[in-house]
Amino acid sequence: MLLKILILLHLVGAAVWVGGHLVLALSVLPKALREKNPEVLKSFEERYEKAGIPSLVLQAVTGLWIASIYVSPAEWFSFSDRAHIHIGLKLIFLSATLLLAVHARLFIIPVLNTKNLPWLALHIVMMTIIALAMLFTGFNFRMEVL
Template sequence: MHELHLLLIFHLIGATIWVGGHIILSLVILPQVWKEKSVEKLFSFESKYERIGLPALLVMVITGIRMSYIYIIKISNWFNFENPIERVVSLKLICLATIVLFALSAQFYVLPRLKTDNTKLPLMTFHIIAVTTISILMLILGSFVRYGGI
């Protein structure tokens, strides 16, 4: 099996776990949390999901970087936007950085306050929906590589 194909398989498995988990969180868990006003369900899901979600994200980062090098998009070409594949890689990296910022905000600001203050639920909801939307966007961007980029 060609290295690129193997990397793509692992990348897609990671994306399945990451995006799928966030879709479940947004469409199943979050409505229950709002209906029952029970943030405990959110914390319960988060503690279980992060054990597979974070490693999946790490797999996607590692495989994504390696695949970009196979496509001859080295770190020095990131954010140049000069060719179609560079644009995909650069846009996905911007999305990843945005997700990291949301994760840091959630971890260090929103979640600690949400444990004792349900009024932070709208802010947490915004974080969840934003990360889910950005994750789906990354999936869509990645699909353009098949057609030579954007």
């Protein structure tokens, strides 16, 4: 029962995190680039942040908990079989997400202007690709497509 509840919460977090990034990358970002207007991104960011950050925390907590049910934490980076590879990949993607988010928040967003807008755009595209990779890795864990 615990695993089922954790997976349900994990799916809710995935919907908010991946959904929010798809809206950002496919709708808000093109508008900001077209109009060369960083304010479009800032105002979305301020509103989405309230759901986006809790959803990422939820993903990390539920994901690590689920992973520890399947594989002992001491073996998380052993890449020795399918389950270990999936968990190792998820942890690499999570680290990349955190690095990109901290870099954007500390070095780009505080000085955001029309000149460095393309750098934030690159971050958004990379974060969205990684979010989709996280989703596919999770889906593939059980579905065994690859």
